[in-house]
Amino acid sequence: MTGELSPIDKAKFVAAKRASDFVEDGMRVGLGTGSTAAWLVRCLGERVRDNGLKIRGVPTSTRTAELAREVGIEVISLDEARWLDLTIDGADEFDADLALIKGGGGALLQEKIVATASDQMIVIADAAKEVEHLGAFPLPIEVIPFGWQTTQALVEETLVSMDVMGRQATLRMNGEAPFVTDEGNHILDLHLGRIGNARQLAMVMNQIPGVVENGLFIDICDKVVIGFGDGRVETRDINEGTVSEDRLDFVETDNLFSDI
Numbered sequence: 001m002t003g004e005l006s007p008i009d010k011a012k013f014v015a016a017k018r019a020s021d022f023v024e025d026g027m028r029v030g031l032g033t034g035s036t037a038a039w040l041v042r043c044l045g046e047r048v049r050d051n052g053l054k055i056r057g058v059p060t061s062t063r064t065a066e067l068a069r070e071v072g073i074e075v076i077s078l079d080e081a082r083w084l085d086l087t088i089d090g091a092d093e094f095d096a097d098l099a100l101i102k103g104g105g106g107a108l109l110q111e112k113i114v115a116t117a118s119d120q121m122i123v124i125a126d127a128a129k130e131v132e133h134l135g136a137f138p139l140p141i142e143v144i145p146f147g148w149q150t151t152q153a154l155v156e157e158t159l160v161s162m163d164v165m166g167r168q169a170t171l172r173m174n175g176e177a178p179f180v181t182d183e184g185n186h187i188l189d190l191h192l193g194r195i196g197n198a199r200q201l202a203m204v205m206n207q208i209p210g211v212v213e214n215g216l217f218i219d220i221c222d223k224v225v226i227g228f229g230d231g232r233v234e235t236r237d238i239n240e241g242t243v244s245e246d247r248l249d250f251v252e253t254d255n256l257f258s259d260i
């Protein structure tokens with residue numbers, strides 16, 4: 001079964017598996033959204049079932065909540081948890097300062113709230129997500145449906161004075177209809193090419209009426225666990241740099257792959 005995994009899925013899996021080692025008994029854990037975060041949820045579910053790990057998870061989307069329940073993790077709301085020990089989530093891009101673009105899966109709002117309410121955020125990513133400059137991946141901006149075209153125009157106008165290469169904003173679609181987030185909002189994807197000053201852009205975007213949140217995560221991520229297609233995995237800490245490098249074995253985790 002494991003032989004059928006593509007190198008990118010192996011990379012995502014080993015990052016998730018290594019990051020799951022940071023989760024300890026009794027923790028309240030923020031559970032991210034996306035394909036890499038789904039591996040994390042499966043890895044944690046395995047520890048809950050097989051090793052009696054006791055955690056409570058706060059999911060960042062309805063998709064993650066469903067998966068977490070399915071694999072046996074106790075799910076609570078953020079209001080029940082109030083504060084979290086750790087959040088582990090994927091990312092679309094990360095740079096040397098561990099600034100991120102997130103929201104490729106459309107869950108950026110809950111993801112940012114949950115990560116910000118955590119003592120620590122660990123990002124899990126395949127090596128292709130590392131960039132010198134953020135911005136090749138379209139930056140998601142969550143906007144309320146009311147007047148979204150006016151908001152789009154305001155966003156594009158604001159981008160003229162920002163340190164970015166492109167400024168086209170496109171409405172994310174789900175087939176023929178606009179994509180709708182868990183909060184009932186829409187997403188504008190900003191095709192910026194390269195972001196010169198991510199901190200400034202993040203602040204300015206959130207000042208625009210109609211914008212709920214943007215997908216730039218600045219000074220939120222503490223560690224990134226980077227997976228490679230050959231099973232290598234590297235852990236980098238924002239203060240200490242690379243703290244570990246090793247290789248994970250796929251064999252022992254066979255039961256995780258049985259439903260793929």
Ligand SMILES: O=C(CO)[C@H](O)[C@H](O)COP(=O)(O)O
Nearest residue numbers: 034035036090103104105107
């Ligand atoms: O931000 C996200 C969802 O809103 C995801 O974490 C991000 O899109 C990465 O996804 P994947 O792990 O599937 O590559």
